[in-house]
Amino acid sequence: MPFTKTRSAIIKAITSCVPPKQFDNMKDATEFNIEEVKKVVRMAGVEQRYMANDSICSSDLCLAAAKDVMSSLGWKNDTIDLLIFVTQSQDYFLPSNACLIHRDLNLPASCAAFDVGLGCSGYPYGVWLASMILQSPGFKRALLLHGETPTRFSSNTDRAVALLFGDAGSATAIEANESDNEGDEWVFSVHTDGTGYSDLIIRGGGFRDRFPNDRKSCFVHMNGANIFNFTIKSVPKLVDDTLEGAGLTRDEIDYFILHQSNRFIMSHLAKKIGIPSEKLPLTITKFGSAGGPSVPLTVVNGGLKRPTDKPLKLLMLGYGVGLSWGSALVDLSPEAVLSHLVLNTIN
Numbered sequence: 163m164p165f166t167k168t169r170s171a172i173i174k175a176i177t178s179c180v181p182p183k184q185f186d187n188m189k190d191a192t193e194f195n196i197e198e199v200k201k202v203v204r205m206a207g208v209e210q211r212y213m214a215n216d217s218i219c220s221s222d223l224c225l226a227a228a229k230d231v232m233s234s235l236g237w238k239n240d241t242i243d244l245l246i247f248v249t250q251s252q253d254y255f256l257p258s259n260a261c262l263i264h265r266d267l268n269l270p271a272s273c274a275a276f277d278v279g280l281g282c283s284g285y286p287y288g289v290w291l292a293s294m295i296l297q298s299p300g301f302k303r304a305l306l307l308h309g310e311t312p313t314r315f316s317s318n319t320d321r322a323v324a325l326l327f328g329d330a331g332s333a334t335a336i337e338a339n340e341s342d343n344e345g346d347e348w349v350f351s352v353h354t355d356g357t358g359y360s361d362l363i364i365r366g367g368g369f370r371d372r373f374p375n376d377r378k379s380c381f382v383h384m385n386g387a388n389i390f391n392f393t394i395k396s397v398p399k400l401v402d403d404t405l406e407g408a409g410l411t412r413d414e415i416d417y418f419i420l421h422q423s424n425r426f427i428m429s430h431l432a433k434k435i436g437i438p439s440e441k442l443p444l445t446i447t448k449f450g451s452a453g454g455p456s457v458p459l460t461v462v463n464g465g466l467k468r469p470t471d472k473p474l475k476l477l478m479l480g481y482g483v484g485l486s487w488g489s490a491l492v493d494l495s496p497e498a499v500l501s502h503l504v505l506n507t508i509n
Contacts, residue, residue, distance in 0.1 A: 165407030168293040170346040171304075173492065174335040175234050175499035177227040178459040180212035180328070180449065182504055187211070187325050193318050194325075202325045207425025211328030211450030213313045218505065219253045220309030221262050223331025226505050228267060228305055231335040234499045237303065239268050244295055244304035245275040248284035248454060250483065251311045252277065263307060274301075281362075282421050282482025283352075284308055284454035286490035289334070289478070290350040296338040306334040310453040315364055317381040326424070328450025332458035349407040349491040351400055358485035361388040389482065393427055396487050397479060398435050404477060404489040412436055415491075416474040417466055421481055422446040422456035454480055462500045470496050 185191075187209055191199050203209055214223075224247065232239070245267075247260040260275035269275070274295075280287050285308050292304045309331030316323040339346055365371060366379030374380065401418075405411065418437050420428055422445055432442050443464025445456065452459055457478050468474060473493035481487035 164403035165349055165351045166290075167347045167349050167407060168290070169297050169339060170348045170493060171293045171296050171339050172337045173494055173498050174337050175231040175501075176332065176334045176458050176462055177230040177234075177501045177503060178455070178462045179223045179227040179331045179503040179505055181214040181218050181223065182506055183213045183215060185211050185213050191325060194321060198321060199325065202321065205424070205426045206326055207444070207446045208326055208328070208450045209447050211313075212330065214311045214329040218311070218329075220249045220251050220311050220331055221253050221259045223329070223505055224259070224307040224309040224333055225263055225266050226503055227331050227333035228263060228307060230501055230503055231305070231333045231499070232267070234501065235335055237335065240270050242267070242269050242273050242303050242305055243301045244292065245269060245273055246278060246288055246292055246304065246306050247276070248278045248280055248288045248306070248308040249310060250279055250281040250453075251309070251315065280484070280486060281310065281453050282423070283480035283484065283486040283488045285457040286350060286478050286480050286488035287352060289336070289348075289490045289492060290352060290488070292336050293348055296336065302338045304336045306336060308332050308455045308458060310455050312382065312451075312453055315380070315382050317378065320381065322384050322386055323382055326451050328452045330449060330452035330455040330459050332455045334458060348493075349404055350489060351403045351407065352488040353396070353400070353486070355392075355485045358388065358392060361385040361392070361485065362483040390427055392485055393423065393481055394430055394434065397431055397481055400479065400481070400487055400489050401435050401477065404491050408491050410475070414475060415441065415477045417441050417443060417464070417476050419443065419457055419460050419464070419476055419478040421454065421479060422449070422451050422460060423482065424451065453482070461494070462502050468494070468496055472496070
């Protein structure tokens, strides 16, 4: 099925969070000569990015963001029914990051908490899961956390990734919609092609190869050409499927929020899909590619113009590692609180 629908929920708040270290590719990159750096910056569009040090994990970034959204909304910890943590850079093999955050927020035992092991496509998948669960009796409030620290698993000598990644976390507060309006729906389209698993992979460190002899196996490897071809082929159809499900045209979408993969790729996608520049917010220049969290990061920091009398129609698109890709067509109300943090201390 090319698309699926859920009863719409309500996005109450989104907070993005980055680590304190800001890295300027043109000034701070020393592993490559300046001409190589200029070429990568020109193509990928990454001028600056935020990098986690060895003491900052995805849970730290998401915990700070979660505390911020709860504080901004006045949500008490005992009112949270669901916690979903999307990440592929978890703190430990076990337990899950969701359990760590459950502890740190002192959430009740009645709160369901679990991790989702997705990367670039993770935010649309997470919103889809949260909206489905919030339709169940007994679930009213959810925290969707999505955090990644890809700079910690990328080699600073690999030009394909070394100048591309930034680190970020996010928290999205979502509430069940108790309106009787049957026309309120969110539309999703989610897909997988596991045959492309090796196009973006960390081969070492897991139980397939627990202690690899070659340390390079513990860093991410990316087949850039295959990822580009997959993206250009899959994402336009993803947009078509989602709009078909919603019965909407491109003109009726206020913003297309793309995973900030690479400016060159996003430029090709925009031309192929027919997205005007004013509807395509870009944050990759300042934050780099933070994987899946780049979607909420862009909602918060992308300069969206928000009317006071109606919600925005956002088509959020994630695509990459897996291979996995997904969309979420949602409403963002004028009352939704958007904020951004720079992490100064470990919470």
